[in-house]
Amino acid sequence: MSGWIIILVCVLYLLLLFFIATWAEQRKKAGKSLINNGWAYALSMAVYCTAWTFYGSVGRAASGGIAFLTVYIGPTIMAALFWPVLRKMLRISSTMRLTSLADFISTRYGKNFSVAVIVSLFAVAGLIPYIGLQLKSIINSFEILAGNAAQHNSSFIAIGVTLILTVFTILYGARSVDTAEKHEGLISVIAFESIVKLLAFLLIGVFTTFFLFDGFADVFRRMAAQAQSERLFTISGTHGMYEWVSLTILSGLALLLLPRQFQVSVVENIHENHIRKASWLFPAYLIAINLFVLPIAFGGHLLFGGQALVNADNYVLAIPLQQGKPLLATFTWLGGFAAATGMIVVETIALSIMISNNLVMPLLVKKVQSERQADPSFQPRILLIRRIVIGVVLLIALLYSKTAGQRLSLVSIGFISFCAVAQFAPAVLGGMFWKEGNKKGAIAGMIAGFLIWGYTLVLPGIMPDAVFVQQGPWGLHWLRPYTLFGLDGFDPIAHAFTWSMLVNVLLYIGVSIHTKAGAQEQYQAELFVDVFKHGRNQQGVQPWQGQSSVAELQQLLGTFIGTDRSTNLLQGYAQRQGIAVHPQQPADGRLVAFTERILGGIIGTASARILIGSSTKEEEINLEEVLNILRENQQTIETNKELRKRSAELSKATRQLEAANAQLQALDQLKDEFLYTVTHELRTPLTSVRALSEILHDNPDLDEAQRQHYLAAITKETERLSHLITQVLTLEKFESGRYRPHLSATNLAQLLTEAVEALRPLAAEKQLSIHLRMADTQVLVQADRDLLLQVLYNLLGNAIKFAHQHIEVQLVAGVSEWQVWVKDDGRGVPADEQAFIFDKFFQARHQTLKKPEGSGLGLAICKKIIELHGGDIIVESQEGHGAAFVFSIPAS
Amino acid sequence: MANGTARILVVDDDPYILMSLEFLMKKSGFDVLVARNGTEALQLINEHRPDVVLLDIMMPDVDGYEICTYIRQQAALAATKVVFLSAKSGDADIRKGLELGASLYITKPFSTRKLVSQIKELVDAA
Structure with missing residues (x-):
């Protein structure tokens, strides 16, 4: 494929990036930000996936099988910790306007200058090679795509791309002196590039899996048929497991501590809540972009077999080229290009801020102090410095890619960088959650960690054949860089990570405990650890x-x-x-x-x-003063909290009071209703009594028969009155809760017989038959004999009142209780009334029809009595088919 | 209208009250009809067009309010006067009874002498 066409595509793509950035900034000015949402935030985080992901994952999977996944499992786990960890980092940074990892760490440890310098230097040393490797990947992939004929063009491409990226980074990443400002255009471009690389990878994945093979199962089956393929699908032994764990932790830390990740997820964050979406969307992105890694790796292996000529890192390009699909190959290449450029731009900005602010700016600041009056503005000078730094960083990276970088693969350089930034972990995480952590501990830990990192990873990587690597310095075997202190059998990354991190953490904790922090440090520790409290x-x-x-x-x-x-x-x-x-x-x-x-x-x-x-x-x-001020601040906060708590309690009490009041009013209304109903019930018999008495009084000439008739009526109505009053008082007694029934061992069967026999004559008068059926004749329960008899008379009385022909009384054994059934064959109780039939005066309440038959209190009293016995009473009825009243008494 | 010819319908489902009222009205010289429930009452009203209806409110079939409403809807019964006699003694009950077009609302228990004189007044005024 002609190199010039690819160059054209490349230039057009870069122009598109410029267009997107400009457009995004215009939208922002119009108040319609493209990136003020969780989607763009998560996509910008995906700058984590570099050319390493795009090319290197396949290479790693081809040789190590599923082991490539550690680089994505770590970040996925970290994403689950976004809310407690990243949000705190974000809150600290936004309240203090921190704009780089170096700022973050140095501010925590007393705004200490040495800390800032150390962090910046280490970050630069750890990451410039990584940027260089991204450039290298662009060049390599270009060569593969264009074929060997275009070799002479590759240097041109490298320089050209670097130049354009420098311009882009300066234009959209270093326009304003205030680094705390958001880079709207830049982040839009990064989010866009994340989409491009994902689409490109999915496309080549689908092509390989479904067009060259018959789906996932087919690829895996064919690969499994190959000799020695088993190790690709498994984790082997304890060493293998340990490597998995350590690489997973390493990658998780990198997601938090890589300068470019700090840039996109902390400095460029617009709203804290975007973290919520990112914490599932970002892992989802990682899953999507890794979906086809194994099929491509296996597919490539199957297609190119023994051809050592084709490096597995290049399968994604080699496959479409071999299949004669130049268009697909070009798009895939563009995906890799997007992955590389996104990383280069963000990492460069992050590093340039660190370098200019912590390594260059101090010189300028000294100048400001001496000639402040003379020079009214440093603005252009600061910008110029930052722009030059950007250029220099990219230039060094370019040089590195053309020289030193040739030795190491994409993956190992990536891991070496990861391991470098992981050295910040104790200082950063400890600083966020542990107040005792101090400057001396942080410096000791970081320096020791970096030295070990350099000795066990970088040096042997650069000169693998040196004597000290093979034999150990001064012939001391236990100091050999790859097997320090005899720790043998691990891959160099896991080995270096273990030692550097172990020493780093121990020194950080040990030194922190044994030394005292200065006032400024303690103050900052307080602000960091308790950022949500202040x-x-x-x-x-x-x-x-x-x-x-x-x-x-x-x-x-x-x-x-x-x-x-x-x-x-x-x-x-x-x-x-x-x-x-x-x-x-x-x-x-x-x-x-x-x-x-x-x-x-x-x-x-x-x-x-x-x-x-x-x-x-x-x-x-002095320290005392600092702590006093802090304490005062906290006291104010505590007081405020206390006040808030009090007012919350107060409003809760008010609500409770209102509820109680409403309840009382409801009770009051019930009481009123009851009184109204009672007086109403009393009025009817009173009316007859009064009217008849007055008639008797005013008409002395009435004949004797009529007189007797009226007097009998008066007596009957008076009885009705006194019965009603007795019932009201009885119910009152039961409802007050003060009444205790006189419980004693009572034979329920005998009680039943007694009641039925007493009422049998009344039933006979109405030509009704009563059948009594009992499971047993000796049924002892704890009961108040008189009260229970009252219930039975009442139920039987009702039954006699309503039955047409038959009444049936049954005594049945329940699970832990005895049940008494009183059934009649009368008109029954309508379904909608069954729930209320035991309410007092149910018959009379809220209605003008159906004058009560009886006092209207009988069933209410029955219910109370049964409840006093710990039992229950219900009615079962179908309208027109009789009613059955059933009550239960616990068996004793 | 002469006392002797005034026709009074007494409606109540309580037998003793009905008995007392029947006695009192007859003794006052009215032409007395009695009904023990709403259905009977409606039938008698349509058949005999009484001048006065003494009406209980709570009854098992048709309540007094409905009977009063019915009477006020019939043009032929425009001259018929309704007197409620009820144990429902709430202000709202009384107001409702009068709004339905009753001439009097007397609560139970009542004074027989006062009742008789009130009914006589009502009949004389017509």
Whole structure:
């Protein structure tokens, strides 16, 4: 395929990136951000997948089988920890305007300058080779695609691409001096490139799996048929398992600590909540992009077999080329190109911020201190420095790719970089969750870790044949880099990771415990570890007093961001915080802190600290004072918390009171209703009594028969009255809860017989038959004899009132209780009334029809009595087919 | 209208109350009809067009409110006066009875003498 066509495609693609970046920034200006969502955030995180993923995974899978997965399992596990870990990192960074990992670590350990320098140097040493390898992958893949004829073009491609990426990175990554600003265009491009590389990989995967083979099963089956393929599908032995675990941890740490990951997931984050989506979307992306790694690796192996000429790293390109699909090959190549360029751009920006802020800026800051009055603005100079740094980083990477990088494969360089950034883990994670961790521990751990990393990974990698690698320095075998202290049989990465991390962690913890942290450090430790406890505003309170005037602060900030903006920012902040601003008076501590934070976003926190510290003639402050201020802050927070808790309790109590009140009102209403019903029930017999008495009184001339008739009626109605009153009082007694039944061993069978016999004459009067059937004649229960008889009379009385011909009474044994059934063949109880039939005055309440038959309290009293015995009463009935009242009494 | 010719229908499902009212109205010289439930009452109203109906409210079939409403809907019964006699003594019950077009709402228990004089007044006013 002609190299020039590929170059054309490449240029067009890069132009597309410029277009997307510009478009995204215009959208942002119009208030319609492309990346203010969890999707773009997760996609930008996928910058984790570099050319290493794109080409190297297949290569690794071809030789090591499923072992390639560790690089993705680690991050997947880490993604599950995003909410507790990454969110905390994010909150800390956003409240303090931290813009790089070096800033993060140095700020935690007292804004210490040496820490910032160490972190920056190590990051550069660990990562520039990685960037170089990405460039190398672009060149290699180009050569494969274009064929050997285009060899002479590859250098041109390398230089050209580097140049364009430099321009792009400068344009979209270093436009403003404030590094805390979001790079909208840049992140849009990264998200876009993540889509491109995923699509390209899926396409070649589908092509290999489903067009060249017959699906997954087919590829795997054919591979399994090959000799010695078993190890590709399994993890072998304890060593294998240990390597799996350590590489998984290593990759998980890398996801958090690689400068480019810090850039996209912390510095460029727009909203904390985007983390939620990323914590499932990002792992999903990893799964998708790895779906076809094994099929491609196996497919390539099957297709190219013994041909050692084709490196497994290049299968994704070699397969479509061999199949005569140049278009597919080109698109695949573009995917790899996207993976490489995305990584290069973000990593370069992240490194350039570290280098310029921590290695170059201190020199500039010294200059500011000496000639501040003379030079009104450093703005262009800072930008120029950052741009030059970007150019230099890329240039070194390019040189590396053409020289030293030839020796090591993509995968091993990747892991070496991972292992380098993993050395930050104790300082970063310890710093976030452990207040005792201090500067000396962090420095000791990191330096030791890096030395071991260099000795066990980098040196033997560069000169594998050196004597000290083979025999150990001074002939000491136990110091051989690949088998340090006799730890043998592991691959170099797992070996180096184990030793460096072990020593690093032990030193960090050990030194931290045995040394004392300075005041500034303790203060920062507090702010980091308890970042969620301290409000955002607390970050502004600083434990020291400066003597700088407001005007001086404005001028200082002005030299970096311009006088107008500086004045606006400071006055805006003062207004929001309610700080009085008089230009010539000493500035409020919060204003100083605010200035420092803004400066930190531009030149790094360590540099900002030096600048502010010297220019505000800050007084040294003792530990006691710092802790007092902290305690006060915390006390305020505690008080606020307490207040919030109190007010929550108060409103809870209010709600409870309201509920109780509503309940009381309901009860009150029930009481009213009851009274109304009772008086109403009393009125009817009273009416007759009064009317008949008055008639008797006013009409002395009535004949004797009529007189007797009226008097009998009066007696009957009076009885009705007294019965009603007795029942109301009885119910009142039971409902009050004070009544205790007089329980004693009672024969239920005998009681039943007694009641039935007593009422049999009444039934006979109405030509009704009563059948009594009992399971047993000796049924002892704990019961109040009189009360239970009352229930039986009531139920039987009702039955006699409603039955047409038959009444049946049964005594049945239940599981742990005895059941008494009283059945009649009357009109029955309608289904909608069955639930209420035991309510007092149910018959009379809310209705004008159906005048109560009886007092309306009988069944309510029955229910109460049965409940006092620990039993239950229900009615079973079908309208028109009689009713059965069933009550139960616990067996004793 | 002369007392002697006024026709009164007494409606109540309580036999003793019905008995007392029948006695009182007869003794006052009215032409008395009695009904023990709503259905009977409606039948008698249509057949005899009484001048006054003494009406209980709570009855097992048709309640007094419905009977009153029925009477007020019939043009032929425009002259018929309704007097509620009820144990329902709430303000709302009384208001409802009067709104339905009753001339009087008397709560139970009542004074027989006062009842008789009130009915006489009502009949004389017509």
